[in-house]
Amino acid sequence: MREIRIPVTRVEGHGLITVHLDGGGRVREARFHVTEARGFERFCQGRTVWEMPGITARICGICPVSHLLASAKAGDAILAVRPPRPADKLRRLMNLGQYIQSHALSFFHLSSPDLLLGWDADPAKRNVLGLAAERPQLALDGIRLRAFGQEIIAALGERRVHPAWAVPGGVRSPLSPEARDRLAAKLPEARRIATDALELYEKSVPAWAEEVETFGNFPSLFMSLVTPEGLWEHHDGRLRFVDSDRRIVADGLDPSRYFEFIGEAVEGWSYLKFPYWRPLGYPEGMYRVGPLARLNCCDRIGTPLADEALRRFRESAGGKAVTSSFHYHWARLIEIVAAIERAALYLEDPEVLSSRVRAEAGVNELSGVGVHEAPRGTLLHHYEVDETGVIVRANLIVSTGHNNLAMNRTVAQIAERYLQGKKKIPEGLLNRLEGGIRAYDPCLSCSVHAAGRMPLRVVLLGPEGEVLDEVVRDP
Ligand code: NI
Ligand code: MG
Numbered sequence: 001m002r003e004i005r006i007p008v009t010r011v012e013g014h015g016l017i018t019v020h021l022d023g024g025g026r027v028r029e030a031r032f033h034v035t036e037a038r039g040f041e042r043f044c045q046g047r048t049v050w051e052m053p054g055i056t057a058r059i060c061g062i063c064p065v066s067h068l069l070a071s072a073k074a075g076d077a078i079l080a081v082r083p084p085r086p087a088d089k090l091r092r093l094m095n096l097g098q099y100i101q102s103h104a105l106s107f108f109h110l111s112s113p114d115l116l117l118g119w120d121a122d123p124a125k126r127n128v129l130g131l132a133a134e135r136p137q138l139a140l141d142g143i144r145l146r147a148f149g150q151e152i153i154a155a156l157g158e159r160r161v162h163p164a165w166a167v168p169g170g171v172r173s174p175l176s177p178e179a180r181d182r183l184a185a186k187l188p189e190a191r192r193i194a195t196d197a198l199e200l201y202e203k204s205v206p207a208w209a210e211e212v213e214t215f216g217n218f219p220s221l222f223m224s225l226v227t228p229e230g231l232w233e234h235h236d237g238r239l240r241f242v243d244s245d246r247r248i249v250a251d252g253l254d255p256s257r258y259f260e261f262i263g264e265a266v267e268g269w270s271y272l273k274f275p276y277w278r279p280l281g282y283p284e285g286m287y288r289v290g291p292l293a294r295l296n297c298c299d300r301i302g303t304p305l306a307d308e309a310l311r312r313f314r315e316s317a318g319g320k321a322v323t324s325s326f327h328y329h330w331a332r333l334i335e336i337v338a339a340i341e342r343a344a345l346y347l348e349d350p351e352v353l354s355s356r357v358r359a360e361a362g363v364n365e366l367s368g369v370g371v372h373e374a375p376r377g378t379l380l381h382h383y384e385v386d387e388t389g390v391i392v393r394a395n396l397i398v399s400t401g402h403n404n405l406a407m408n409r410t411v412a413q414i415a416e417r418y419l420q421g422k423k424k425i426p427e428g429l430l431n432r433l434e435g436g437i438r439a440y441d442p443c444l445s446c447s448v449h450a451a452g453r454m455p456l457r458v459v460l461l462g463p464e465g466e467v468l469d470e471v472v473r474d475p
Helices: 040-044 052-056 064-079 085-117 128-134 136-157 177-214 255-261 291-297 304-315 325-347 404-419 427-438
Strands: 002-008 015-021 027-034 221-226 238-242 248-253 262-265 274-277 367-374 377-385 391-397 456-461 467-473
Touching: 015 404, 027 404, 040 052, 040 391, 052 064, 052 377, 064 085, 064 136, 064 367, 064 377, 085 128, 085 136, 085 177, 085 325, 085 367, 085 427, 128 136, 136 177, 136 325, 177 304, 177 325, 177 404, 177 427, 221 291, 221 367, 221 377, 238 255, 238 291, 248 255, 255 262, 255 367, 255 377, 274 404, 291 325, 291 377, 304 325, 404 427
Parallel strands: none
Antiparallel strands: 002 015, 002 456, 015 027, 221 238, 238 248, 262 274, 367 377, 377 391, 456 467
């Protein structure tokens, strides 16, 4: 069996891709390994439920807000309280700020150099600096939009990096009138940037036909939260599964019973588990989460510009689910528009200034699940506590975990397409494998996410383990 090894080594949590060929030179399997265990779940044991939002916000330097909010919601369940309405709105506003910030980073900084300069462009220029040289306005827009999302988060959480602001029962503080006015004044520019980027993307879709076809284009289930009315939801609601035809497979699922319908398979070669939809078993129960899934699952978004964009998105797939993971990028841009429209509604709402933002209570349940749609997808925090609120067991399912099966399938699809039985590794394969993974905007302890480009090494091994070819590319 031939094997191609591609280390994905940047920052914490190293990834590795191996492509396994059969005797005939066809791709038998591809594996996207996560080779570092972080031990978060054990790390949580012995901490109190009140400390958890602040602690789990430190789990990940890239998505602290996601963990903060999911953890606070698990705390609500253990206290058996419903946060006051202003607190719910403020948490949502923070999450919308995170969508804007995170999606802008993913599209403008990390992915648009590949998308707009081309996969075979000079690697020295195919990065954010090359983009700035060729499309200065777009690069500047990306920076401005990301900063706007960051400013929403900072206005609420005070501390940018680890805002321990959401707590079981609510939040620590409301928005100040000054911050509200400052943010509201920036909405028109944010809206302009987001709609421009979306228009650019939609115009470019015909030029990306090959990527759309090969970057993870296959049938699967999709999962996300939706409101009780079936609308796009990002911070509460019930879980829905749809299939590739956008037929509803399951609806109204109680996220706190996730273990009844989501299994977590383990493979010896990766520390990241493989969640699957139990009724179909493993690995047939593959499903995708995140922006693409949220847009495939919801009936509509609920704000005018985003719903108009959703209509065009759906039209591209004849009303069925959009099944190419390449279009995570498109979905992300639509969600930026949606987040800006929603944020505008909260910034007009006097309740976000209310100081009644926290319900106080003791431990009333010994188990609690917090569910939340993080930018990258559904995030679950499940805590079991003792009578004093000390965590005795924690289970976390992170967004990237849900997409684990689909990412592996994507890597296999791209390898098959560009290797075509060759014993030489084309340069184009590296870039496209990287791009295929990046479409998911994975947060493997943020390793694949933090840098503009991944250092890659590909080794092509023959049936006896002999090296047929090797390609190394430094970032
Ligand atoms: Ni993360
Ligand atoms: Mg877990």
